[in-house]
Amino acid sequence: MGRFVRSPKDVVTGLLLIFLGAWFAWLGSDLPIGRAIRMGPGYFPLVLCGILAALGLIVLLTGLDFGGDAEADEDARQIAIPWQGLALITLSVVVFGLAVRPLGLGPAMGLAVFISAAASRRFSLKGGAIMAAVMVAFAWAVFIKGLGLPLPMLGPWLGGY
Amino acid sequence: MKWKTVAAGLAALALGLTPLAGAQAQDYPSRAISMIVPFAAGGPTDTVARLIAESMSRSLGQQIVVENVGGAGGTRGAGQVAKATPDGYTVLLHHIGQATSATLYRKLPYNVLTDFEEVGLVTDVPMTMIAKSSLEPKDIGALVAYVKANKDKVIYGNAGVGSASHLCGMLFMSALGTPMTTVPYQGTGPAMNDLVGGQIDLMCDQTTNTTGQIKAGKVKAYAVTTKERLKALPDIPTMQEGGVKDFEIAVWHGMYAPKGTPPAVVAKLNAALKQALQDPKVIARFADLGTEPVSQDRATPEVHKAFVASEVAKWKPVIEQAGVFAD
Amino acid sequence: MEIFDHLALGFSVAFTFQNLFYCFIGVLLGTLIGVLPGLGPVPTIAMLLPITFGLPPVSALIMLAGIYYGAQYGGSTTAILINLPGESSSVVTAIDGYQMARQGRAGAALATAALGSFFAGSVATFLLAVFAPPLAEIALKFGPPEYFSLMVLGLVASVSLASGSVIKALAMVVLGILLGLSGQDVYTGTPRFTFDIVELADGIEFVALAMGLFGLVEIIRNLEDEHTRTVMVQKVQGLMLSKDDFKRIIAPVLRGTILGSFLGILPGGGAMLSSFASYSIEKRVSKNPQQFGKGAIEGVAGPESANNAGAQTSFIPMLTLGIPSNPVMALMIGALIIQGIVPGPNVVNEQPNLFWGIIASMWIGNFMLVVLNLPLIGIWVRLLTVPYHILFPLIIGFCCIGVYSVNNNVYDVYAMAAFGVFGYLLVKLDCEPAPLLLGFIIGPMLEEYLRRAMLISRGDPSVFVTRPLSAVMLAIAVLALTLVLLPSVRKKREEAFKE
Structure with missing residues (x-):
């Protein structure tokens, strides 16, 4: 500068x-x-x-x-951008968008939750998989069974419609 | 005799070649059907769709789920159906806009005439020419003269580009040969608000939207746009009676399936549609809307197909003359 | 008194077992969908329409109305807890509500929202009962010039939502308007800024923008210092309001209620403006405006009351004139038509059961909501003690399904992702997203009314000042803008002099 x-x-x-x-x-x-x-x-x-x-x-x-009188902002120096988090969070949302039509809500939701979970330093494969499974089950119970959203759980690529 | 055997053999062969399609058509429908309405929920087209869907669900033995895919003057929803798997599980319920969009949208990603299997016409909703209650002219004849004399003053409101009220306005202006200042709104609601409030002068819209206001005396009704007077509004003359020749418009609704839907499936849908149009509950609700189901002979794929083609041809010059396009 | 007869009739209708039941189902469902981000009242009511076929009209409408105002209650919950405003009305709540939550005062924020909403809802329902027809007539006096001036006022108010640089806030408002203009032009149908993608023909979806700018950005920011913090909130303070809190919220709740009740009547964005306007007023009258944006309880109390009051009074044009003031009201009109009732000015006289029954049910419904929501606060607050690395992937999951379910459009999902990244960039540059969001909401209306007013006046811009209502609002807007700009100008000058 x-x-x-x-x-x-x-x-x-x-x-x-x-x-x-x-x-x-x-x-x-x-x-x-x-x-x-x-x-x-x-x-x-x-x-x-x-x-x-x-x-x-x-x-x-x-x-x-x-x-x-060149006195730069102090805080300007300290920007620590969490590149990995930023990339994984964005990726997880995009993957959801790509997957929801062909694969269905279930796989899309699972992938999105799993990928975004990987953005954390505390991420573990097992933990991520459990969270993904819980969220898929919850989405099925609330959105499909409970509220009756017209979204197939499995898309055409996986034998659904 | 010989020919019959050959024909039977050929038929058997044809069936053998397409066992899947045959089996599908036979036990159709085996799951819920989604009916795409290309407009927002709660609007007049949505209401028509839901009444029909409810009745058809009963006769088909499967739920018909109405899905609102609004946007781009109905072309987004129609486009989605045009590209859908032609298995009869996705159908479209669209109105007159299906025919006019062929001209209004020059970059339509589908062909209105060749990308659909028509299932049948549903209903013709009449329209009414209404005005703010303080507008001077007493009847439709005087209104015509008034519009011609005050063409810089009269303001016509419509519910947006490509809407039924927009089409009616274009037709009225072309019949009179007089342009009016046109103010578009986002839907009938806000336009009606400004008409009742006296901000705009004229509007022509479906009875679905206008009957309540007319009966309450909040707006002045000049004419109905059908050939004959309406049962629901017997005191209001037709455009023809008022001397506006060749003026006829109704918001017709029809049902479509994607091109390539097996004929047997289309036939099943059509049978259910015809039955729904005779359902006393549907007839009663349609009457509340100021309309009635089309006659049984018009609710066929053939008539519907020919009608769409004739409507596309009818509106092409009107829209091109007005020079309004939606893209 | 006629009004008491009417109310007695209304309560006799609303207090039947069946109608109480449907009212409860409505508010419960409304709370649920309000809490779930993205899923708003419009798709829910659309999905439930077929069920209402079999119900009597009064029960159907009572349930649908319950969903609508229940969703207003629920919407503030996610805004406060995880900075995720699912509806335009809760954008403002997110600003100070979320900051309160981060300070461990989520309980107080939620209680304020619930109590303020209840008070506002009750008062607005009363106004609805007594003044509905005359109020509806006032709404008709609002022509395009008045709406334009009202929108200008709203935009000026939105600048005050920012706590940092005024110039940057103004720039964010303008950027928001530009984004809001994307989609088909109302006047000519010409697509603008749609990149020739059919799915974008109707412009950027509000929910996608809001969730990207608020929800995703917040998650990314929290990942910055993840190694230092494991849960979002270290210490959760008391769930209820202290005596001091009560004192602080009374006046904002009252002002918010009045503002919301009035603006709610106006079709075309009135109800939406009320929460911004309330925030801006509270910030202006406050003795310590610098607290706003950092967890001021007044910044939750006023706007929440305003938006709930507005939600109730927005029924006025629908019930008395048969004119829908927003998409939800349009759906209700659809529900009435399916029931065989033609909505219009005659409904009040021809269907007194329906009209007064709905009004009475609203009061009952608001009561049910407060009873339902206060105990829930404890549960919500505990949610914040869940380790963040478990919480945020679930939030992402909700955001995805929420955004997708609005239009079943994957482009909305991609837009959310894009706005997450863009929003993070803005935050890093000290540009606040709230004014951008408001510009996005108000902008298209501003343009629509401006162009309509010019068309109707034949291009004579003097309509904005010759029509008294419009002139008054414009004058207030100019005054407010000067007041907002003056301090920053003065500050700049002082700085300049120092140097």
Whole structure:
């Protein structure tokens, strides 16, 4: 981080907001804008993108220090991102989405619980398997038997429908 | 004699080649059938579906579960059925939007005319042209003149792009040759709220939504959109009576199965549908909605198929002329 | 007094064994689905509709109504315990309620929510009984310009939900609005920000966004310092409210009830706004606003009362005008039609049994809820003492099935995963997710009303200031925004001067 950066967090936030504003504007670039009287679908989003980018610029500027008194945020140094947890939690949800139609609710639920359990340092194969089994049983009892959700426990790949 | 033997042999062979399909069709239905309604629960189409499903469940001996797959003007639910396994366990109950979506949506991921097996028509729900109670014109004739004279002032509300009220409005404007300012809402509820509150002037919607308000005098009813007057609202003239020629629209509902569903299964569904349409309970509830089941001869796959094709052809020019598309 | 005759009639209907039974089933089921994240009243009522075929109309409606307001009660439970708001109305509760839970005061938070809701529900039911028809007429006076101004007011209020930088909160609101605009444009049907995926044609699902931003992010954050903490809450304090707590919640509950009762009548988002508005008011009148966001009991009491009052009064347009104010009310109208009753302004006169029976049952149902929920608090609180590495995979499981069951759409599940990651990034950058969520809820309505107002006024923007109701609300919004922005501007200036 250079001398001009007072708060790296604010700089990153500002850049992110400007990027998001530009990205949304680009996504909506082929939407008709219309006029104020009869606004098109692109009118309101474009205005918002402008505001978002402007706010991003303000945040960016507040993160920079033009006074030369370079004193970076203390807490900015201590970001310890739990990469493994982040990846496994996300993976477990995505796996649920991939599995729920072809394999059915039971296997999808079991996989999601098992994979997410692996995100913990205290994870053990046996513990994860037990939790997965408990949750599958619970989901079956509450959601399928109790509430009658129209979800098959086993999907077409496993002989269900 | 010889021919008969050959035919029988061929039939046996055909059956032999498709033992699975035959067996499936024979003991169909052996589990619950899901009926997809491509609109939110609680709406008029959902109500029609649930009444029919309840009656059909009784005659088929298996539960028909109504599943609401709303979104994208009904095309999301219809698309799901088009892609479903054609085994008769997934059916669609859709309204007039099935035909108009063929033109309204230029990027439809399925073909309305070729991706479905029609099971039969269900009911035609009439529509009514209603207005805020303070609108000046006394009758439908005066309304036509008023709209033509005040085309910059009159505001027509509808329940969203592709909705029945949107279609009726387009047809009305094309019949009059006069465009009106159209304000879309998300569903009939909020549109009705603004009509009763006098924020907008005109709306044309299904009797399902309007009868209660008309009877309570909260809105002014100008005309019904059917050929004949309605039993539920005998005092309200038809559009034709008011001098609006060639104006006829009803929100027809039909049942569909995915393309490739075995004919025997379609026949079973159709038989159950026909029976449901004669169910006194269904008839009574439909009457409350201001409608009645279609006649038995219209509740057939053949009539339904031809009708969908004719409706697609009828609405194509109207929608293209209005220049409104949903994508 | 006519009203007493009516109420007597209502209670005579509601107090039959059958109707008490269905009322109980309704509130019990409502609590259950409210507690289960994701599964809301709409799919539950839709699933139960076939069962109501066989019931008399009054019993059917009493049960369905019970599910609705029962779910409002239950919804706050997961918001407080595990930071998982399953419904828009409990987003606000999650902010301070969850912080209270982390400090071991989950019991007090839950009790506050239950008692506040009960009080608000009773008062709102009374208002419903006495003033329903005139109140419904007021709701009709609200045209598109008034709604637009109300939404602006709501957005300004949502900025105050953040406890950090105002600029960042504003940016989050704007980002939320942009995300909220995804899906089909109401006016032209044009898809926006849908990446040409049919399943996204209706936009991002609220439940997916809320669970991703709140629930998943919270789990990931807790994994950061897992080695230092094994359970979420080290020490659980008393389950009930102290005398001091009682004193602190009385005024917020009263204000929340009034606000919620009024805003609940307005179809199109009124009830939703009431909890945000209440939070913002409590923060403003509080002597120590810096406590908000860090476990202020007022931040639970006010919004919870407001949302339950709103839930009751949102029946007014449905019962008196036959106009649904939200999807749940639309379902109830569907249930009535199936029963052979055509909803409309005549229901009050033609079906007095139905109208007054439902109103009386609401009071009974609220009473049942508080009796049901207070003892449950002890059980819920013990849940927090379960080791976290066992608890969180189960929460993930609930999130998955909850999100999926809303539309049976796997894209909602993927969206939840994506918002979990994005939300974590935001939190790391000190951007708070609550304002984003509110922008998401209010944004689409803001645009819809703006465009509708402009269409009806033929492009004349002066409607917003020439219509008195609208003008007053806009003036309040401007005033509130200045008040919110001023301190930060002043602070910046002071800092600048120091340097």
